[in-house]
Amino acid sequence: MTKIAIFQLMQEISSFNPSTSTIDDFAIQCGAAWIEHDTEANHEIGGALAQFAEHNEVIVVPTISARSNSSGAVLAAASWDDLSTRLTSSIDDLATEHGGTIDAVYFCMHGAMAAENEMDPEGFILAYAREKLGNKIPFVTSMDLHGILTTRMFEHSDVIVPYHTYPHVDQYETGVRAAKVMMRLLTEDISPVSVRVQVPALVRGDELVTETGLFGECLRLAKQIEERELGLAAGMLIGNPFTDVPELQTNVVVTLVGEEEEATQYATEMGELLWVHRDRMRVALTSIEDAVIATIDHHADPETNGTVVLVDAADATSSGASGDSNAILAAILASDFLGRLLAPLVDAAAVQTAIDAGVGNSVTVRLGGTVDPARFTPLDCQAKVRLISDGDFFSESFKLLWRGGPTVVLDVENHTVVVSTNPVNLFDRSFFLSHGCDPFSYDAVVVKSPHCEPHMYKEPAGLYIDVDAPGSTSANLKSLGHTQCPRPIFPLDDDVVFQPRINE
Numbered sequence: 284m285t286k287i288a289i290f291q292l293m294q295e296i297s298s299f300n301p302s303t304s305t306i307d308d309f310a311i312q313c314g315a316a317w318i319e320h321d322t323e324a325n326h327e328i329g330g331a332l333a334q335f336a337e338h339n340e341v342i343v344v345p346t347i348s349a350r351s352n353s354s355g356a357v358l359a360a361a362s363w364d365d366l367s368t369r370l371t372s373s374i375d376d377l378a379t380e381h382g383g384t385i386d387a388v389y390f391c392m393h394g395a396m397a398a399e400n401e402m403d404p405e406g407f408i409l410a411y412a413r414e415k416l417g418n419k420i421p422f423v424t425s426m427d428l429h430g431i432l433t434t435r436m437f438e439h440s441d442v443i444v445p446y447h448t449y450p451h452v453d454q455y456e457t458g459v460r461a462a463k464v465m466m467r468l469l470t471e472d473i474s475p476v477s478v479r480v481q482v483p484a485l486v487r488g489d490e491l492v493t494e495t496g497l498f499g500e501c502l503r504l505a506k507q508i509e510e511r512e513l514g515l516a517a518g519m520l521i522g523n524p525f526t527d528v529p530e531l532q533t534n535v536v537v538t539l540v541g542e543e544e545e546a547t548q549y550a551t552e553m554g555e556l557l558w559v560h561r562d563r564m565r566v567a568l569t570s571i572e573d574a575v576i577a578t579i580d581h582h583a584d585p586e587t588n589g590t591v592v593l594v595d596a597a598d599a600t601s602s603g604a605s606g607d608s609n610a611i612l613a614a615i616l617a618s619d620f621l622g623r624l625l626a627p628l629v630d631a632a633a634v635q636t637a638i639d640a641g642v643g644n645s646v647t648v649r650l651g652g653t654v655d656p657a658r659f660t661p662l663d664c665q666a667k668v669r670l671i672s673d674g675d676f677f678s679e680s681f682k683l684l685w686r687g688g689p690t691v692v693l694d695v696e697n698h699t700v701v702v703s704t705n706p707v708n709l710f711d712r713s714f715f716l717s718h719g720c721d722p723f724s725y726d727a728v729v730v731k732s733p734h735c736e737p738h739m740y741k742e743p744a745g746l747y748i749d750v751d752a753p754g755s756t757s758a759n760l761k762s763l764g765h766t767q768c769p770r771p772i773f774p775l776d777d778d779v780v781f782q783p784r785i786n787e
């Protein structure tokens with residue numbers, strides 16, 4: 284029999300979110316209960332388990348899954364100490380209970396995590412696992428393409444398998460790819476050769492949408508590499524520009540069977556393809572003032588129709604933002620807009636005030652600015668409590684249970700604000716829909732995500748505006764204040780030169 288251990292650590296953070304996240308933000312599962320929960324899930328673990336199940340000789344040995352319910356800020360030191368102890372203990376138990384009988388380990392990681400006292404948690408875990416389990420068994424690591432491929436992660440993984448889509452719709456397929464690579468390593472007499480090329484660039488914008496943008500050219504090449512007999516894995520990890528850590532940059536990674544020179548050529552080609560298009564991989568932003576004027580004009584013009592989508596990616600909780608931005612809501616309330624706006628917000632105090640008042644009652648609340656007060660000023664307003672919920676709902680995209688904590692729906696003048704206690708991912712419509720709010724029954728909606736799947740917002744929108752709002756995940760990268768990432772780097776610096784650096 285072949286024993287394959289699986290391990291999961293998933294969190295994406297923003298270093299510019301002034302709060303800290305804690306271990307309480309993680310859903311932690313161990314052993315058989317984890318596997319039973321994730322077998323049918325539409326993500327990496329579900330895909331890997333389905334692939335391993337096709338091999339009767341494979342026994343899956345689950346260790347631990349630590350997955351952030353919704354992305355948050357830098358993990359507090361004490362919480363990392365606690366979490367890392369649990370993570371390393373699971374590896375210790377694996378080594379003790381199974382001795383030398385483990386044949387391989389699949390690590391499912393996001394790759395854009397950071398703690399106050401550990402800037403490379405994923406690399407730390409991989410290095411620890413290597414020390415405990417030895418160099419003879421293969422480690423295959425899957426990563427979000429926004430992951431930051433550090434030197435430790437690269438050195439202690441035999442193969443890195445990144446996502447191939449943005450917006451991300453291939454988590455399940457990535458798990459399948461990782462498992463297939465693992466089985467090749469275990470059943471064929473092959474030696475993987477991995478090459479990494481570092482690109483000094485942080486990129487954002489519509490050109491990253493893989494179905495329609497220039498970034499898709501890079502990933503189509505990656506897929507072609509994987510389709511070759513010698514191809515094991517290939518991809519580009521553009522990093523999360525909001526995770527300001529010492530190794531933040533774009534990385535190309537290619538793994539072939541025993542062909543270092545060819546892998547180097549492929550990786551260099553992909554890096555140069557991104558570099559030549561870098562200037563187009565920025566977001567054209569519209570000021571809040573101009574966005575509000577455009578919204579008013581669109582609503583007032585009888586020749587136009589459809590909902591105005593106001594994209595507030597600067598407060599994208601899925602990228603690690605605080606979620607408590609009221610900037611667009613405040614601007615709309617102060618304007619002459621006569622339509623109806625729908626907006627999401629994170630504000631635990633406002634939720635409790637509304638719960639105390641009860642459904643159907645009016646209440647005076649302060650909305651926003653509770654987590655990031657340096658950027659957002661609380662907004663005093665009168666509201667009517669329309670709905671109260673426990674904040675538990677299943678994501679539209681992956682059917683995973685997301686927990687927003689106690690959540691309320693408030694009517695503020697003729698607008699609607701859905702307010703949660705905790706941040707949740709907003710890269711689909713499920714937060715709104717699960718609370719009885721259809722975004723396209725409103726004249727305008729605030730979407731706190733840089734890109735959702737096109738059919739969710741962009742395609743049906745009457746007008747789609749990327750707003751230059753304040754926030755800890757702003758696409759206006761120069762406004763954030765990076766201090767840790769390598770410099771010079773595009774677009775933070777001028778006259779940056781790309782000279783392919785192999786495996787540094």
